[in-house]
Amino acid sequence: MARSTQFMPPQLFILRALLCSRIITSVNSSWWSSITASTIMASSPKRAKTATQSGARASTTAGYMMKMPPLADKRSVAEQLCQTCSGPIYSQGLETFQVPMALYEINRARVVQSMLESDASARGLILLEGGKQTTCYDTDHEPVFRQESYFHYLFGASQYSDCYGVLTLPEGEATLFVPTWGVDTETVCGPSPEFERVKEELGLERVLGVSELPSFVEREMKRLGLDNESEGAINGDGPVDNGNEEKKNEASAVPKLFLLKGLNTDSGNFATPASFDGIEKFKDVRDEDALFGCIAECRVTKSPAEINLLRYTNWISSMAHVEVMRACKPGMMEYQLESLFQHHTYTHGGCRHMSYTCICACGPNGNILHYGHAGRPNSRLLTSSDIALLDMGAEYHCYASDITCSFPVSGTFTKDQRAVYESVLAAQVRVMRELKLGVSWTETHRDAEREILKGLIECGVLTLGGGTDINTVIEEMLDVDLGAIFMPHGMGHLIGIDTHDVGGYATGTPQRSPRPGLRKL
Secondary structure (H helix, E strand, C coil), X not given: CCCCCCCCCCCCEEEECCCCCCCCEEEEHHHHHHHHHHHHCCCCHHHHCCXXXXXXXXXXXXXXXXXXXXXXXXXXXXXXXXXXXXCCEECCCCCCCCEECHHHHHHHHHHHHHHHHHCCCCCEEEEEECCCCCCCXXXXXXXXXXXXXXXXXXXXXXXXXXXXXXXXECXXXXXXXXXXXXXXXXXXXXXXXXXXXXXXXXXXXXXXXXXXHHHHHHHHHHHHCCCHHHHHHHCCCCCCCCCCHHHHHHHHCCCEEEECXXXXXXXXXEECCCCXXXXXXXXXXXXXXXXXXXXXXXHHCCCHHHHXXXXXXXXXXXXXXXHHHHHXXXXXXXXXXXXXXXXXXXXXXXXXXXCCCCEEEEHHHHHCCCCCCCCCCCCCECCCCCEEEEEECEEECCECCCEEXXXXXXXXXXXXXXXXXXXXXXXXXXXXXXXXXXXXXXXXXXXXHHHXXXXXXXXXXXXXXXXXXXXXXXXXXXXXXXXXXXXXXXXXXXXXXXXXXXXXXXXXXXXXXXXXXHHHC
């Protein structure tokens, strides 16, 4: 791509038809250009606030001195760098997309500002632990590393495992802690990361070794709490005397160690707070409540730079789907379609990772929502009567895509196949027309069900059951959740660094419906 974030894919019409019990989406580039921001960015009272200045300061840590600009100024500079794609850049080379690392400076500024809006007196350190390089069971085989999503959102360190990251409050100064290793490991894995090179590569204020983290945290926490009461809390000497009003006010200013902990409402799993040897020393000032809601909320609303990156990732995946359609024919195996998709996105787009396990469901396998996983490894032989349902999306610099296409393997729909396909297409078109700020997500899901049920009645799969008015019958079907039989999944989901991105059912938002179909939104 050219050195510009104003990326716009060429004209393209991708049908994302999910037959059997799936939903369809069709996208062309003009529609994508006009509504991307409104569909990716959700509305919330906290999602439209502007940054405010937190004041300049001079910071000295381990002999390193740097004049920190006000938070709002840092964000403004970062936004300019993103617009011009200047400063440090991530790219896979050749013609792949160039990601301005200032994107993550904006993310950091937004999270710090959100924390200060929640508590204007908040100060201390935000501490996150990055993803770990794991091994396969009891072997020494290392699967390809993928960064933990929250950590990537703040630091953009997609290729560095076993790291820690710290942001200061209220200044928003970023320090990354990377591992170093000895000669034996360097012989196998190459030299340890050079701190100055990593700092310049990622556009951070400071990069240090992981071994320096405990002393850095202790030193910074003491610097941020310049009174005796905060010293006592940090050193575990006991709480502040609440009998003294003046000391109460001082206690509210004690710097805290903000850790990430919270529930992912899609997976049911919890984000794990950072941990290191010696962290128990800060048990009286650790805060596991404030950070999660702020950072999850920030991730929901994408910046213009994030939207451009998502456009690229989805464009590369769209082109790969087209190539797979062209190559698909009877006699191929499902896994060959998966292989072609992965080849195109990596060779032409630089996408080493998939956003999720590829689903190449042909024939009756299209009824299995997450086909392609263990026990269903994309292993069926394609026949001329099959519909191919391909649900695949690559990711670039940890930002996801999610695209599903359905088409006849023979190249021609049968009458029944076309009827089902067009009923789902009608649902998708109706929902696209309704999308705007303030529209109920659950109601658009119901409207999709209405169109699908209407199509199934018209093609004879369902009957009016003695009724005379089709719309009345459809409402009766919805009352007993019949639509969920044919569309048991949710109509859609947030997308970003994760395929099922965070924030859908955060604290303070409407709760998930318990009804079939709707409970999958």
